[in-house]
Amino acid sequence: MAPSSQPRRAAVIGGNRIPFARANGTYAKAFNQDMLTAALDGLVARFGLAGESLGEVAAGAVLKHSRDFNLTRESVLGSSLAATTPAYDVQQACGTGLEATVLVANKVALRQVDSAVAGGADTASDAPIAVSEGLRETLLALNRARTAGQRAKALARIRPAHLVPDVPRNVEPRTGLSMGEHMAQTAARWAVSRLAQDELAAASHRNLAAAYERGFFDDLVTPFAGLSRDENLRPDSSVEKLARLKPVFGKGEGATMTAGNSTPLTDGASVVLLSSDEWAAERGLPVLAYVVDAQTAAVDYVTGQEGLLMAPAYALPRLLERHGMKLQDFELVEIHEAFASTVLCTLAAWESEDFCRTRLGLEAPIGELDRSRLNVNGSSLAAGHPFAATGGRIVASLAKMLHEKGTGARGLISICAAGGQGVMAILEAA
Amino acid sequence: MAGAYARLVNSPVGTRLAGQLGLPRPVPLRRYAVGEPLVHGAVLLGGPEPAVLGARVGELLAREGVVVVGEVAEAVGGRVAAVVADLGAVERPGDLDVLRAVVAPALSSLQPSGRVVVLGRSPGQAREVAQAAARRALEGITRSIGKELRSGATANLVLVDDGAEGNLDATVRFLLSGRSAYVDGQVVRVGTGTPVQPDDWTRPLSGKVAVVTGAARGIGAAIARVLARDGATVVCVDLPEAGDSLAGTANVVGGTALQLDVTAADAGRRILDHARRRHGGLDIVVHNAGITRDRLLANLDDSRWRSVLEVNLGSILRMNEVLLGDDGIRDGGHLVLVSSIAGIAGNRGQVNYAASKAGVIGVVDALSVDERLRARGITVNAVAPGFIETEMTAKVPFATREAGRLLNSLNQGGLPVDVAETIAWLSQDANAGVTGNVVRVCGQSLLGA
Numbered sequence: 057m058a059p060s061s062q063p064r065r066a067a068v069i070g071g072n073r074i075p076f077a078r079a080n081g082t083y084a085k086a087f088n089q090d091m092l093t094a095a096l097d098g099l100v101a102r103f104g105l106a107g108e109s110l111g112e113v114a115a116g117a118v119l120k121h122s123r124d125f126n127l128t129r130e131s132v133l134g135s136s137l138a139a140t141t142p143a144y145d146v147q148q149a150c151g152t153g154l155e156a157t158v159l160v161a162n163k164v165a166l167r168q169v170d171s172a173v174a175g176g177a178d179t180a181s182d183a184p185i186a187v188s189e190g191l192r193e194t195l196l197a198l199n200r201a202r203t204a205g206q207r208a209k210a211l212a213r214i215r216p217a218h219l220v221p222d223v224p225r226n227v228e229p230r231t232g233l234s235m236g237e238h239m240a241q242t243a244a245r246w247a248v249s250r251l252a253q254d255e256l257a258a259a260s261h262r263n264l265a266a267a268y269e270r271g272f273f274d275d276l277v278t279p280f281a282g283l284s285r286d287e288n289l290r291p292d293s294s295v296e297k298l299a300r301l302k303p304v305f306g307k308g309e310g311a312t313m314t315a316g317n318s319t320p321l322t323d324g325a326s327v328v329l330l331s332s333d334e335w336a337a338e339r340g341l342p343v344l345a346y347v348v349d350a351q352t353a354a355v356d357y358v359t360g361q362e363g364l365l366m367a368p369a370y371a372l373p374r375l376l377e378r379h380g381m382k383l384q385d386f387e388l389v390e391i392h393e394a395f396a397s398t399v400l401c402t403l404a405a406w407e408s409e410d411f412c413r414t415r416l417g418l419e420a421p422i423g424e425l426d427r428s429r430l431n432v433n434g435s436s437l438a439a440g441h442p443f444a445a446t447g448g449r450i451v452a453s454l455a456k457m458l459h460e461k462g463t464g465a466r467g468l469i470s471i472c473a474a475g476g477q478g479v480m481a482i483l484e485a486a
Numbered sequence: 487m488a489g490a491y492a493r494l495v496n497s498p499v500g501t502r503l504a505g506q507l508g509l510p511r512p513v514p515l516r517r518y519a520v521g522e523p524l525v526h527g528a529v530l531l532g533g534p535e536p537a538v539l540g541a542r543v544g545e546l547l548a549r550e551g552v553v554v555v556g557e558v559a560e561a562v563g564g565r566v567a568a569v570v571a572d573l574g575a576v577e578r579p580g581d582l583d584v585l586r587a588v589v590a591p592a593l594s595s596l597q598p599s600g601r602v603v604v605l606g607r608s609p610g611q612a613r614e615v616a617q618a619a620a621r622r623a624l625e626g627i628t629r630s631i632g633k634e635l636r637s638g639a640t641a642n643l644v645l646v647d648d649g650a651e652g653n654l655d656a657t658v659r660f661l662l663s664g665r666s667a668y669v670d671g672q673v674v675r676v677g678t679g680t681p682v683q684p685d686d687w688t689r690p691l692s693g694k695v696a697v698v699t700g701a702a703r704g705i706g707a708a709i710a711r712v713l714a715r716d717g718a719t720v721v722c723v724d725l726p727e728a729g730d731s732l733a734g735t736a737n738v739v740g741g742t743a744l745q746l747d748v749t750a751a752d753a754g755r756r757i758l759d760h761a762r763r764r765h766g767g768l769d770i771v772v773h774n775a776g777i778t779r780d781r782l783l784a785n786l787d788d789s790r791w792r793s794v795l796e797v798n799l800g801s802i803l804r805m806n807e808v809l810l811g812d813d814g815i816r817d818g819g820h821l822v823l824v825s826s827i828a829g830i831a832g833n834r835g836q837v838n839y840a841a842s843k844a845g846v847i848g849v850v851d852a853l854s855v856d857e858r859l860r861a862r863g864i865t866v867n868a869v870a871p872g873f874i875e876t877e878m879t880a881k882v883p884f885a886t887r888e889a890g891r892l893l894n895s896l897n898q899g900g901l902p903v904d905v906a907e908t909i910a911w912l913s914q915d916a917n918a919g920v921t922g923n924v925v926r927v928c929g930q931s932l933l934g935a
């Protein structure tokens with residue numbers, strides 16, 4: 057390799073998101089494109105990028121209308137960035153935002169771009185509704201029909217049942233089980249208590265509220281549609297209040313998962329700005345952190361061999377090995393709170409000697425994580441989880457938190473995703 | 487801009503009625519657009535010898551290619567765009583008569599949005615009582631002319647300190663141009679200082695870094711736009727809750743958005759760090775963020791009292807400690823505060839607001855004579871807007887609002903851009919001679935006049 061093509065560090069400059077709203081709440085009428093554009097415009101304003109042509113923008117949405125086939129590029133065109141900024145869509149379920157970050161970080165590292173934005177948007181309020189398969193087949197036949205007779209014949213095939221639309225549901229296509237039901241199985245397997253889940257949820261709200269109060273989000277969040285804080289945030293949430301809620305996932309006595317310790321459906325968008333050191337220095341932009349490495353993993357949840365949301369547990373040892381690190385070396389750890397039990401099961405797995413030996417092939421367990429390093433400014437249980445927007449939220453917040461810790465501090469991000477997948481990344485304070 | 491009254495008197499029926507009744511008729515004001523000439527027509531220049539200031543203005547006008555005449559009859563079509571009268575030489579009240587001879591014939595020949603600019607010497611520097619009286623008389627004359635003028639024309643007085651003759655240009659340019667559309671009946675005092683003329687008068691703030699607080703909307707957003715248009719890089723500051731409109735402003739002006747509450751203890755430090763880090767320094771600070779929490783004094787609660795004083799005044803004092811520190815605003819920089827005519831005249835139901843806005847003037851008074859700042863060439867001025875059409879004034883009850891629009895010599899409310907243009911002028915290096923001024927942007931409002 058010529059010296060100029062040596063890989064370089066990809067810097068995280070900062071991020072921006074709009075406050076997350078509960079589904080059918082404040083953003084009920086907003087489209088993914090509106091939200092992603094707003095998130096971009098806030099980022100552009102924060103970093104003075106109006107009219108600039110960036111290397112690229114990679115973002116995506118999990119719930120996507122067919123009209124949004126070019127969501128990210130359309131959002132760029134609607135934003136204050138130069139129209140000469142290329143863009144494309146990325147999708148890896150709830151891992152979308154983090155995967156997009158890894159993707160553009162790699163491009164920066166490989167000198168394919170000097171600057172890039174990664175992000176995602178999702179709306180559970182404006183979910184695409186598809187026509188039923190029967191109606192779709194009929195309409196396609198109608199489209200192919202050449203004569204009036206053929207058309208009449210095609211139309212005659214429509215049945216009342218065909219007119220019931222297909223609303224997307226949060227279920228795994230291969231098991232027919234919702235994510236919550238899957239998680240309930242895993243939670244039962246790891247015997248995660250209701251109290252532990254409620255405590256984690258209460259801490260998430262408490263930490264997020266405190267971070268807002270401290271002004272932590274002043275340069276991470278830009279209001280949208282009249283909302284300036286996450287709509288799901290309950291600063292007065294407590295274990296006692298959460299204990300009153302009825303379980304919604306799992307069955308019978310052992311059911312522990314409630315609407316309080318599960319993430320609600322949410323609308324929102326987030327973006328992260330990455331670049332080379334030089335690009336940042338030219339603009340006087342301080343670097344918060346660097347993307348050190350990333351790892352994805354997937355599990356076989358279909359046969360029931362592993363829990364749907366357990367893939368991150370498998371990604372970690374590969375990362376640790378590559379960097380000669382221990383879990384305990386991270387000063388901050390962000391584990392996306394799809395459900396409180398997701399976090400607790402993952403931590404339990406890492407502590408389990410049996411799991412680490414038989415499943416991860418490790419001689420010793422990964423061990424315990426100092427909980428004071430976990431999700432210190434709150435996570436998805438409080439903020440909400442607009443699927444593709446969660447990665448950007450975490451990357452930007454963690455980069456800032458690490459920066460506050462001081463040069464060299466490392467942080468870990470773990471995000472589970474539908475389809476039995478997981479995405480992980482390591483950031484290091486600049 | 488058009489209030490209910492303006493719409494009525496400018497309707498076909500209303501026009502006739504207003505004419506018959508002799509009611510005031512608001513006209514659209516001449517406002518600056520990039521590349522516009524200073525004036526659209528000839529300028530009548532006169533005054534008793536030695537007209538040192540007039541000569542200076544004559545040179546300026548010649549450079550700008552403006553036709554200068556000594557009598558209305560010399561002007562094409564018998565109309566003039568402006569009258570500049572140099573009364574710098576008056577020694578005693580008897581000398582003032584010349585002004586009548588120079589200005590009076592021109593008034594009826596003044597174009598719409600015409601200008602009367604009277605030049606004089608500072609009464610405070612007069613050698614004799616009679617001279618002080620004569621000099622001060624110019625103020626009464628100019629303000630009265632302002633009230634007699636019609637069709638958007640304005641009259642302003644420029645008082646020049648001894649030795650500051652060379653510092654006149656930026657002010658005369660401002661007053662003649664469409665930038666001063668809503669500045670009427672004002673006295674601007676030009677002192678010593680070291681003005682630096684810009685290379686390009688369409689970008690007088692080129693290369694400068696400015697901070698504007700309260701930039702999300704209203705007057706602040708207009709200030710950001712005008713400073714950027716004049717060449718400055720603008721840091722736009724507003725509350726985190728206003729972040730989306732703030733981003734809109736920042737992106738339109740190609741600046742940066744900084745979401746912060748100006749009352750935060752570290753607001754000044756964060757502003758300065760941002761400006762230095764991102765833009766390499768800080769040249770211009772505009773303290774514009776402000777709130778009203780109106781109540782009659784008898785009903786004024788603690789929170790309304792305190793929040794207004796804190797946002798409109800306390801925060802400025804605190805931020806200034808950092809912004810005016812040695813590593814703060816650069817030498818030769820400019821600080822502009824936004825006061826209000828309520829701070830001059832007082833206002834019913836606005837004891838808290840008037841306190842804060844009068845306090846702002848106190849800040850200007852003190853800082854403009856601060857030896858350290860003077861040595862560093864930093865100017866400190868304030869604008870005091872009158873009735874400006876914004877969301878703040880849209881909250882004012884209808885009758886009061888209509889009155890606010892009409893009770894001034896221009897018979898209309900001003901626009902945010904009018905305040906912004908005035909601030910941009912006070913931010914020019916070319917205007918370094920002007921410090922310690924409080925310039926009202928009020929269309930010569932009757933309030934506090």
Ligand SMILES: NC(=O)c1ccc[n+]([C@@H]2O[C@H](COP(=O)([O-])OP(=O)(O)OC[C@H]3O[C@@H](n4cnc5c(N)ncnc54)[C@H](O)[C@@H]3O)[C@@H](O)[C@H]2O)c1
Pocket residue numbers: 699700701702703704705706723724725728746747748749774775776777797824825826827870871872873874875876877878879
């Ligand atoms: N509109 C008028 O007629 C008028 C007249 C005289 C003076 N003024 C003054 O002009 C200035 C601007 O007024 P406007 O009419 O544009 O008002 P506005 O209410 O439209 O805008 C004021 C801006 O200041 C921001 N702001 C308020 N508190 C803040 C804080 N603590 N930190 C940061 N930003 C804060 C607001 O969010 C808002 O964006 C104010 O100082 C006001 O007192 C206005």
